Amino acid sequence: MSEIKHTAPPLPTDIGAGPAPTTEVTPTGVSARFQGNEGYATLVWRRFRRSTMGMIGLVLVVTLLVVAVFGDFFAPMDPKRTELPFAPPDVIAFEDPAGNFSLLPYVYPIGETGESDPITFQPLTGAEKDNPTPVGMFVKGHTYRLLGLIPTDIHFFGSTDGRTIHLLGTDKFGRDILSRGIVGSQISLTIALVVVAITTVVGSLVGIASGYLGGQFDLWVQRFVEFVLAFPQLPLYLALTSLIPVTAPSNIFIAFVIGVMAVLGWAQLSREVRSKTLSLARIEYVRAAIAVGSSDIRIITRHILPNVLSHVIVAVTLAVPSVVLLESFLGFLGFAVKPPLISWGLMLQDTSTFSVIGSYPWILSPVIFVLITVFAFNALGDGLRDAIDPY
């Protein structure tokens, strides 16, 4: 906090005050008043830190990205290993097998309790209180390649004795939903980030070119943008993705899906960037740059781009959740990712029948992953939006 104090921003009382009247024109007084040189990043960071939601969003986003990158490490089970289908989630209780309160939670697997329903005589299931799963950190589990390179079998957490552990239950093939969700985040976030990266670059370039060059070019580009925006997007997604041969390998399928989303996604951002560029192109420091003889390229890269960038950064963080949602939606319809790859949308495909949701509600849990992601990126984006223009 001490850093805040000595780098206080220019106080309102200084604005326009100029040098003190009693002294001669000695603006050296300036250096006494402002300590240090605050770059743009410092200012943004200082303002960003004040926003609680923004900070929560930042922490969540970083956590999500770390978990996604080291997905196999964080997944307690092999996401492809099949066990008992539709097994309910293990019970986590702050209770030791003897029934006393314990601060460390115990994980109890679900098993038959030995009793039956008095009416239907079906065997009842419940937590096996006498047989907790021993849980530990950095345990040995299934083998995988860390970052696709280093073969290892260490996991962040899991059962120490090699028993199964299903904190969110299993799906219809008996695969662990938590592990699939963690590993599935790789595909879901990759799709989102790649799509947003492409739309951002294309959208910014088109927007800046259109806004800065103006004239006929601007006119036709904007008509094209309107054309793209006016397209009924959902049928187009479905039509375009159904063009891919069913036999195509999954990675080609994903590349195509990314391409389709990018083609339809850049237009909105390019509009926003264009309007920002239009106003910047008329601002006086740009005219001053023309007056010193700067070329167009220099004006765009030195004056317009840095000032548009703040808007683009916010747009990026707010675009990621919309693509995550789109992926989960298309995945649910079976148009985004094909097995054996895992994505959140694909996992939600299992929930398409009512009877399944009614009997096994835990298979809805991929929704939680989507929710957290959407919230994290939105909170980060909102925090950034307030902080990004500190002047």
Place this chain on the structure above:
Amino acid sequence: MTNTENLSPDERYDLGAHGRELILDARKIKVDFKVEGGVVNAVRDVSFQLHKGETIALVGESGSGKSVTARTIMRLLTKRATVSKDSRLMLGGRDIYKMPEAEVRKLRGNDVSMIFQEPMSSLNPVYTIGQQLCEVLHLHNRISRAEAMRRAEKLLEEVQIPEPGARLRSYPHQLSGGQRQRVMIAMALANRPDILIADEPTTALDVTVQAQILNLIKDLKAKYGMAVILITHDLTIVKQFSDYVYVMQHGKVQEHNTTEALFANPRHAYTKHLLASEPKGQAKPIEADSPTILQGDKVKVSFTLKRGGAFKPDFFQLVAVDSLSLNLKKHETLGLVGESGSGKTTFGQALIRLIGNQGGQIFFDGQSIHDKNREQMRPLRQRMQIVFQDPFASLNPRMSIRQILEEGLIVNGIGANSRDRVDRVRAALRDSGMPDNILSRFPHEFSGGQRQRIAIARAIALEPEFILLDEPTSALDLSVQSQIIELLRKLQDERGLSYLFISHDLKVVRALCHRVMVMQHGKVVEEGPVEAVLTNPTTDYTRRLVRAAFEIAA
């Protein structure tokens, strides 16, 4: 300072003199603002008194706390502000800060009302003038719609708006700036307030309109026996319109006295400094055989505007600059004067080819430049520079001072290497009166006057021969203004620069220019040597401008 005497006692010197009744008594007002990393004392122990039917002026430069003081009276401060418990603000025997919020609301607009600086943004664009006036009337009176409308019309008549009946149905955008400020005054007067607070009421208006508005306030004050608190930075206005003056600086009252006494005998150093900061002096005469550097011949600039709808397009030409000629000699300063919208900025920017011209010829140092495109102009850019009006918009906030000043050197290939360029940047900063150790700072760390110096440094770093000065002083405080004028004059003497000085402020023009051209509606109405035009104007328009600048009350 030699005297330790307190020049700002809590009570004014003429308290209750001539048997006048005290209406507002403010004692030890203290306002703090919470900001990042601390607290700003915006107003520190300010005391003032207001008698019935008189005008007091709060004078000071921006940031001196005068507007905050005024808002304190209305209890209109933001949530970040805290008013000290010891502050007392007695309005007719009651402390405003001990009243419940509901009573204060009754007070606002009824007993005390306020007009703001910016008439463009204080009226709601989606309602008619009539609706907005009636709203004010309805808030404090139980009257019928028809009665409210009738009163509203009468109010507009009082503020001398032509055709008040028709204007009631107009929207704010259909009115000029001066008319909008009149409507604001009508709204403020709607409920016959005892106190009118006028916060820089004319700063955003053209000079000729300024005088009319101030006279209107003066007349209405006499008519209704209101007391007026006038907040301004303009000493000419203070001298003409106020009875008692409070000089504020850094949130404190430095000195107060009756207007006559204060102007005759300023005692505080800051008051003396303020009074001395009127632009003065005049340009040094130039040699008669000085060669021409910039010549414009029948320059015409027009914009094509579209009138009519999509099915009936109707294009028309708006001629902003109508075949104007101009001849600027080396080492000379030519003033280009006119109200906003007269085309002076367009003309200036067309002359250095920042705006394209539709006709006429322009020669720079004998070379024709009217036929050059932007790419062909680039080699010449280094020799002609521009300083803009708004120092907050003319410096890129994302670039450091070094990057801002170095840009022109880099694109023009001046300076052998990075070290040489930095030396030139430092020299330009020193010549502009700035310290040269600010290279890695960013523009937001500087005040308006300092930013304008940086903008001037950017222009002179290229060692140009000609600088277009587009109202470089009008966004600045008076004392900073005179420093900038000094600086410009000094740079001209040292470097033999030629200036085209665009301004609406004839005082500044008189101090800086050799010759002056007066523009109106894209045409030159009068031109000649500064002294001749200003002392003996031949056209009505110039006469109005001159009167507005030198004797507001005209």
